[in-house]
Amino acid sequence: MHELGIAEKIVEIALASIPEGIENPKVERMNLRIGKFASVVEDSLRFCFGIVVKDTPLAETELIIENVPVLVHCNKCNFEWEVDDPIFKCPECHGTDLEMLSGREIDIDSIELAD
């Protein structure tokens, strides 16, 4: 279950981003962007996140997850399109020299502290 490692990582980053000098900081909301092909099971991630944040300023954080579509670029004809399945072939020129522009990211978009 690699979601545990991801949860640990994002919590680590979130904790590091809390400005110093705030007494009893509480993170209200955390916005994540996760690519459709990042192989992240959202329910698992939420479950692991709940374990990792125990006794941290993120204990009551609401996790908002935005799914990022998979965008592919064809290096041969420069066509760009969105894919839903992992079979990659350019629909224009049928080339296979392709580049994935997005869809694998696991990014923290923003972290909102409670007042």
Ligand SMILES: [Zn+2]
């Ligand atoms: Zn092409």
